[in-house]
Each structure stands twice: as C-alpha cells, then as structure tokens.
Amino acid sequence: MQLRRDPITQSWVNLEDEGESLAKGGEASCPFCPNHEALSPQTLYEYPGGGSSWQVRVTPHFRPLYRIEGDPQRRAEGIYDKMRSLGAHEVVVENPSHHLSLSRQTDENVAQVLRAYIARVKDLKKDRRFRYVTVFRNQGALAGEEFEHPHSEITATPFIPRRVGYELRSSLRYFELKERCLTCDIAAQEIAQNTRIVEQRGGFIAFCPFAARVPYEIWLLSLKHHCSFEEDLTSWDQQLCLAGLLRSVLMRLETFAPTHHLVLHSSPNLGAKFERGGIWRTLTDDYHWHLEILPVIPSKAKSYALKEVYYNSLLPEMAAQALRNAGT
Ligand SMILES: [Zn+2]
Ligand SMILES: [Zn+2]
Numbered sequence: 001m002q003l004r005r006d007p008i009t010q011s012w013v014n015l016e017d018e019g020e021s022l023a024k025g026g027e028a029s030c031p032f033c034p035n036h037e038a039l040s041p042q043t044l045y046e047y048p049g050g051g052s053s054w055q056v057r058v059t060p061h062f063r064p065l066y067r068i069e070g071d072p073q074r075r076a077e078g079i080y081d082k083m084r085s086l087g088a089h090e091v092v093v094e095n096p097s098h099h100l101s102l103s104r105q106t107d108e109n110v111a112q113v114l115r116a117y118i119a120r121v122k123d124l125k126k127d128r129r130f131r132y133v134t135v136f137r138n139q140g141a142l143a144g145e146e147f148e149h150p151h152s153e154i155t156a157t158p159f160i161p162r163r164v165g166y167e168l169r170s171s172l173r174y175f176e177l178k179e180r181c182l183t184c185d186i187a188a189q190e191i192a193q194n195t196r197i198v199e200q201r202g203g204f205i206a207f208c209p210f211a212a213r214v215p216y217e218i219w220l221l222s223l224k225h226h227c228s229f230e231e232d233l234t235s236w237d238q239q240l241c242l243a244g245l246l247r248s249v250l251m252r253l254e255t256f257a258p259t260h261h262l263v264l265h266s267s268p269n270l271g272a273k274f275e276r277g278g279i280w281r282t283l284t285d286d287y288h289w290h291l292e293i294l295p296v297i298p299s300k301a302k303s304y305a306l307k308e309v310y311y312n313s314l315l316p317e318m319a320a321q322a323l324r325n326a327g328t
C-alpha cells in the first residue's frame, strides 16, 4: 500500500497491490453482529460501555486502507512524491441489528452514532501525524459498501483530502474579501429563497445545493457558525436534533435512491505536526462544517462517471420539492 501524489492536481491517490473485496456472507459470518466480537476483537469505542449489549461499537478495519504504525516516510521519485499509507481506518458499527439501516433507527440511536464519530475524531486528532480525519458511509453495493451490516467508516490521514482542500481555500478567499463565512451566507440565501430547502429542524437545515453534482444531492448544516463538527456538537439536544434531521432526510432520499455516499466535512487537525500555522489563521471564522450526501442512481451513473465536468439531469429545485413531498 502506498500513497502517490498527482503532480498536477496535488491530490493523493491510494494505490493498492492486492485489492480483493471482502466476502459478504450474511449474518452467520458477519464480523459486526453481536456475539461475533471475536472476529473484530479490538474495541475503540462502545456505547453503552463495558457490557455485551452494546448499541454502537467502533473497531479497527481489518483490511485497512491506512496503517497506524510508523511515520509517513515521505520520499521523492524524480519530480514525484510518494509516502507510506500511514493513517487509521476504523469501522463504526451503527446498531447490533444486521438489517436495520440508519434511516430506520431511532433518533436516539442515530445520535449515539454521532457521539461515536465525535469521540473518535477527537481521539484521532490527538495524533499529530494526522492532518485530517474523514467520517463517511457508503450505503449500497453501487456506493462501494464493504459490509452488509449498517456501518460508517473513519479514516485519519497525513494529508487533507482534495475536496476539503478546495473548500478550505475557497472559504478563506471569500472571508478575505467579505469578512463573512461563505457557508453562513449560502445558508441565509437558501432560507430566503426557500426553493431548495428539504427540511429544517431546530438550528439545522438540509437543502439541495445550487450546483448539485448528482440528482438529490443534499447538504446538512448548522445555522450557527462553527468550523469543527466535534467541537460544535457538544450537547445532547444538538446531537439529537441533527440525528433526527439526518434520519428523516435519509428516509426521504431512500424513496428515490437507496444507495448513497455520506461524508462529513470539518476542520482539519490544527495540531498536526507540519501544519503551517499561518495558512489557516482565520479558519475558525471562515470554515463551516457540514455533511454532504451524494446519492448513486444506477441509470444515471454513467452521466457523472467521468468526473471532469458533472452532468446532473435533475434540477436541485425539483429534487428538493420531491424530497419535501416524500413521506417520512
Ligand atoms: Zn451483522
Ligand atoms: Zn459559517
């Protein structure tokens, strides 16, 4: 396993030699079902703790994309850069039940999943080798789901993923120009225009973004400005409110697309070893954490398979209207 950097786009690519996907053998051989803990013995987080009747459990991935030991061993090959795939890769088991998708769980349980994210992101950010921690979930085979059991994944990496890098630079530029947060301004305009909002709950909104890349793309964010998911979402009330909105949005979405990618975009690790102090100096004011949901729709898949330019056949205004009308 190694990481190589594309010298033109500056994005890191994970290259794997073997690359066999994990077998899906149903509940009998599922490593994440209760009483099968011996198949994934190390517990990184558990709720409730200390017993066999956990609701949420986090364990290291047994075929990790990144390995936790050592240092990145950054080296050159002529003009090219490469390094070891140093990092962490964890699985968040969202529920003991093998068949209960996140959208069918209770708001309380979804909130416990969010709490597991918070605890693990905080812990991984203590490691100064890691510049960024990504929380994501792939639901459905078309989205590259690795296990049937409802789960999310967390990776920690010695680099900032490319799209987050774009967002950080773009938010910084906007802030330099206007001394306002770009995402706060987007949220305010979405509420004022009220054509792409899917749902609003407490201090959180879900909407289809203006330039949606795929049909039914949805972003979730807090109306109160904060750069960091794990530092913002501290109270149970907030966690429960976001959990309720997320569950409801996933349920609406599943009417149209059962398969999706979900990713958390949040502040990078400011304590990381090589983080250049100056570059993110206004980050707490200019960056705004959010969740992005990108559905995968089979018949349309080819239209955005080539990621040079996105082609989306559904206007986000129409998507938001359909999602609002979908039963929850
Ligand atoms: Zn299972
Ligand atoms: Zn903001």
Ligand SMILES: [Zn+2]
Binding pocket: 167, 265, 290, 292
């Ligand atoms: Zn984002």
